[in-house]
Amino acid sequence: MNAWVRSGQDGPGRTNEAVIGEGTAPGFTRGTIDEIIAGRFACRAFSDAPVPRHIIEQILGVARFAPSGANIQPWHVHVLAGTARDEVSAALLRAHEEARDQHVSEYRYYASELPEPYLDRRQQFGRLFYGSLGIAQTDTEARSRQTARNYAFFGAPVGLIVTIDRRLEIGSWLDLGMFIQNVMLAAAGCGLQSCPQETFAKYHRILRSLLSIPAEQMVVCGISIGHANNAATRRLMPRAAVNEFASFRGFEN
Numbered sequence: 001m002n003a004w005v006r007s008g009q010d011g012p013g014r015t016n017e018a019v020i021g022e023g024t025a026p027g028f029t030r031g032t033i034d035e036i037i038a039g040r041f042a043c044r045a046f047s048d049a050p051v052p053r054h055i056i057e058q059i060l061g062v063a064r065f066a067p068s069g070a071n072i073q074p075w076h077v078h079v080l081a082g083t084a085r086d087e088v089s090a091a092l093l094r095a096h097e098e099a100r101d102q103h104v105s106e107y108r109y110y111a112s113e114l115p116e117p118y119l120d121r122r123q124q125f126g127r128l129f130y131g132s133l134g135i136a137q138t139d140t141e142a143r144s145r146q147t148a149r150n151y152a153f154f155g156a157p158v159g160l161i162v163t164i165d166r167r168l169e170i171g172s173w174l175d176l177g178m179f180i181q182n183v184m185l186a187a188a189g190c191g192l193q194s195c196p197q198e199t200f201a202k203y204h205r206i207l208r209s210l211l212s213i214p215a216e217q218m219v220v221c222g223i224s225i226g227h228a229n230n231a232a233t234r235r236l237m238p239r240a241a242v243n244e245f246a247s248f249r250g251f252e253n
């Protein structure tokens with residue numbers, strides 16, 4: 001077991017195990033912001049229970065209170081449900097099946113050569129993620145089938161496509177990240193789970209035409225939102241302990 005997954009105290013009353021739970025986060029008081037943050041996980045299996053429009057409006061209505069430099073609020077969201085969601089899914093699944101090499105994201109999410117400790121963490125992610133699905137990491141066909149599930153929004157009744165104006169700078173992407181996290185936390189506050197998905201960025205040309213996304217907007221990611229399927233109500237991924245990413249100075253003791 002490497003250092004970043006070791007169990008132990010992450011803070012008062014918080015162990016790494018504290019964030020591995022059945023939809024909630026043991027060790028946190030139910031309903032508190034800490035519990036909501038620690039109880040969120042990338043959900044990749046949703047039930048088909050519908051999520052009505054007013055709930056999504058409520059989630060976005062809360063998420064818009066994310067901070068942004070000079071309050072420019074650089075987020076744009078396309079909310080998809082029903083036949084609109086199905087149409088997008090069908091088009092992207094077809095592209096993934098028939099023409100995946102002809103599509104590329106407009107931005108690079110990952111560095112081409114990940115330095116440590118990020119490389120080690122990504123490898124751990126691969127082992128845990130594909131291991132949980134019974135997929136050998138060398139099985140490219142099975143991995144591709146798993147990637148395809150992204151385009152069906154993992155069965156979620158609602159999918160968001162998030163875009164940002166390409167004329168904005170990297171600082172606005174910070175703002176957008178805060179907004180996206182707010183969306184997921186607000187969803188969790190409503191008893192819903194979510195999955196942020198950069199896999200949608202690859203098919204921006206198809207999304208642009210289907211959703212009439214203006215040329216100046218760049219597709220950043222999708223977000224699936226819905227009720228977690230019973231089989232998927234837990235977090236798989238551990239976190240590094242606080243002392244591995246934070247240094248403290250000036251405190252007594």
Ligand SMILES: Cc1cc2nc3c(=O)[nH]c(=O)nc-3n(C[C@H](O)[C@H](O)[C@H](O)COP(=O)(O)O)c2cc1C
Nearest residue numbers: 040041042125150196197198199200221235236237
């Ligand atoms: C911006 C962003 C994009 C992501 N894209 C995908 C994706 O395309 N498909 C996917 O299955 N998970 C995706 N994830 C989920 C991450 O794999 C997940 O957040 C990470 O492994 C930690 O797990 P946790 O969120 O359950 O704690 C993405 C996460 C973020 C923040």
